[in-house]
Amino acid sequence: MPSTNRRVRLLTLAIVALLLAALLWMLLGALRSAVALWHELSDLPTWLSVSLGLLVAAVAGGGIWLGWRVLHPRARKQKPVVAPTRPEIDERIARLEQQRADTSQLEAELRELDKRRHEGDVYVAVFGEISAGKSSVIRALAPGAQAQVDVLGGTTRAVEHYRSTLKNGREVVLSDVPGTREADAAAREALARDEALRAHLVLYICAGDLTREQDAELRWLDGFGKPLILALNKIDQLGEHDASALDSALRTRYCDVVDAQVLVSAGGSEQVEKVHADGSKESHSRARPVQIDALLAAITRLSARGAEALEPARETAVLGALSQRAGELETSTRATQAQTLITSYTRRAIVGAMAAVAPGSDLVIQGTLATALIRELARTYDVAIREIDIDAFLKQASLSLRASTAIVLAIAGNAMKAFPGLGTLGGGVVHAIAYGLIFDSLGRAVATTLAEQQQFDQVHASATLKKLLAQTSGERMREIAALALRAHQEYDLK
Numbered sequence: 001m002p003s004t005n006r007r008v009r010l011l012t013l014a015i016v017a018l019l020l021a022a023l024l025w026m027l028l029g030a031l032r033s034a035v036a037l038w039h040e041l042s043d044l045p046t047w048l049s050v051s052l053g054l055l056v057a058a059v060a061g062g063g064i065w066l067g068w069r070v071l072h073p074r075a076r077k078q079k080p081v082v083a084p085t086r087p088e089i090d091e092r093i094a095r096l097e098q099q100r101a102d103t104s105q106l107e108a109e110l111r112e113l114d115k116r117r118h119e120g121d122v123y124v125a126v127f128g129e130i131s132a133g134k135s136s137v138i139r140a141l142a143p144g145a146q147a148q149v150d151v152l153g154g155t156t157r158a159v160e161h162y163r164s165t166l167k168n169g170r171e172v173v174l175s176d177v178p179g180t181r182e183a184d185a186a187a188r189e190a191l192a193r194d195e196a197l198r199a200h201l202v203l204y205i206c207a208g209d210l211t212r213e214q215d216a217e218l219r220w221l222d223g224f225g226k227p228l229i230l231a232l233n234k235i236d237q238l239g240e241h242d243a244s245a246l247d248s249a250l251r252t253r254y255c256d257v258v259d260a261q262v263l264v265s266a267g268g269s270e271q272v273e274k275v276h277a278d279g280s281k282e283s284h285s286r287a288r289p290v291q292i293d294a295l296l297a298a299i300t301r302l303s304a305r306g307a308e309a310l311e312p313a314r315e316t317a318v319l320g321a322l323s324q325r326a327g328e329l330e331t332s333t334r335a336t337q338a339q340t341l342i343t344s345y346t347r348r349a350i351v352g353a354m355a356a357v358a359p360g361s362d363l364v365i366q367g368t369l370a371t372a373l374i375r376e377l378a379r380t381y382d383v384a385i386r387e388i389d390i391d392a393f394l395k396q397a398s399l400s401l402r403a404s405t406a407i408v409l410a411i412a413g414n415a416m417k418a419f420p421g422l423g424t425l426g427g428g429v430v431h432a433i434a435y436g437l438i439f440d441s442l443g444r445a446v447a448t449t450l451a452e453q454q455q456f457d458q459v460h461a462s463a464t465l466k467k468l469l470a471q472t473s474g475e476r477m478r479e480i481a482a483l484a485l486r487a488h489q490e491y492d493l494k
């Protein structure tokens with residue numbers, strides 16, 4: 001007797017063969033129509049056949065072009081950043097403060113925003129890879145200026161500010177984010193990005209073609225709508241021909257992104273060796289010639305409108321970044337609040353189980369307690385939740401729990417063996433730990449759903465609950481065991 005498997009395969013083969021035959025038939029039909037059309041066209045007057053031919057070519061060309069555009073979407077210009085208003089940010093920070101979140105960094109950023117607005121200076125952030133020549137550019141633009149070190153936003157890493165007067169008399173503050181060690185590259189980059197957001201004008205220094213990351217960075221900076229200058233440094237190293245080729249390649253790529261592109265040679269210094277007549281050698285450092293006139297002109301032109309006119313784009317950038325950071329703080333604050341709730345209810349569930357005169361052999365969720373936990377979690381996450389949905393969810397959870405009672409009890413039993421001290425507490429403790437595991441899992445499952453979906457999705461919560469009940473990582477079980485031990489001690493004292 002042929003197996004069902006074989007029959008299914010034979011049937012599939014027959015269907016595939018039929019489909020292929022149909023496809024071949026259609027292709028032949030299309031070919032025949034095309035040949036017939038060709039004959040008919042050649043009978044027509046020339047002007048008509050040429051027009052029809054052109055029409056067919058245009059339709060075909062259009063189709064190919066459409067396909068190309070769908071497969072190769074053009075790199076779009078960065079969308080402008082949408083920032084919240086100042087009162088919105090103030091309100092969110094006040095709310096976070098009420099929830100005892102650490103808002104000191106956000107407040108420091110707001111203070112810095114206000115401080116720079118009141119000062120009225122034009123801030124120019126000098127941005128670029130390590131060794132691109134940022135510090136050299138600053139030395140060339142502001143010879144002799146002393147660094148003022150600012151510690152911003154509570155970070156211990158510093159941003160250096162150099163005050164300088166341009167040739168047109170405009171006073172600017174140039175900012176540099178120093179750092180040379182690979183180890184702190186990520187922190188330095190984050191600080192440099194924040195400083196670019198706080199500036200009125202951004203000067204992007206590169207010393208060669210841009211990498212994919214630098215390209216993304218430049219486009220990201222453009223999204224804030226502030227004047228952006230791309231300066232290709234170290235052109236003395238490139239030679240005239242290569243410098244001009246790279247310059248025009250960058251111009252083609254970034255004409256929509258930057259407001260000015262200049263070639264510079266910031267100088268720096270080099271070691272030169274002098275050979276004396278007696279053959280002895282002497283080495284000394286020599287300053288390279290500086291070429292920054294085009295850069296000076298670009299900064300002068302783009303800062304001509306003054307700090308006040310450039311302020312709105314700066315404020316948008318800072319408020320946008322603040323909004324994102326406030327969002328991260330809101331998320332972590334809620335997670336902490338939810339965890340505190342879950343721990344407190346898990347403890348209550350454990351105490352309840354220990355106090356029960358005769359724990360049942362089935363594990364049924366303690367309904368009142370579970371309802372209260374879910375309601376409090378919903379309040380934490382600002383999600384409206386209906387009583388009827390909580391009831392339905394708990395009913396479903398109890399049913400699937402009943403089916404896995406043996407597993408949960410086995411896990412609790414293993415925890416007892418693994419954590420010294422629990423074993424001596426007696427039989428009821430296994431149930432107490434099982435309840436602890438159930439409440440901890442229930443709370444985490446509901447909190448995850450609320451956090452990820454901003455709504456109470458029962459199906460998602462049930463699936464997460466099942467996963468968490470089976471997942472008994474050492475750390476979680478240790479916490480639950482510790483709660484059980486403490487609850488037992490307190491319960492015994494009564």
Ligand SMILES: Nc1nc2c(ncn2[C@@H]2O[C@H](COP(=O)(O)OP(=O)(O)O)[C@@H](O)[C@H]2O)c(=O)[nH]1
Nearest residue numbers: 130131132133134135136234265266267268269
């Ligand atoms: N050849 C050449 N070297 C430069 C130029 N500008 C800077 N440098 C050198 O590049 C290296 C890094 O410069 P630096 O300003 O410290 O870069 P930063 O890390 O971006 O601040 C130093 O050795 C400089 O002397 C330039 O225009 N031409």
Ligand SMILES: [Mg+2]
Nearest residue numbers: 134135178179
């Ligand atoms: Mg430097």
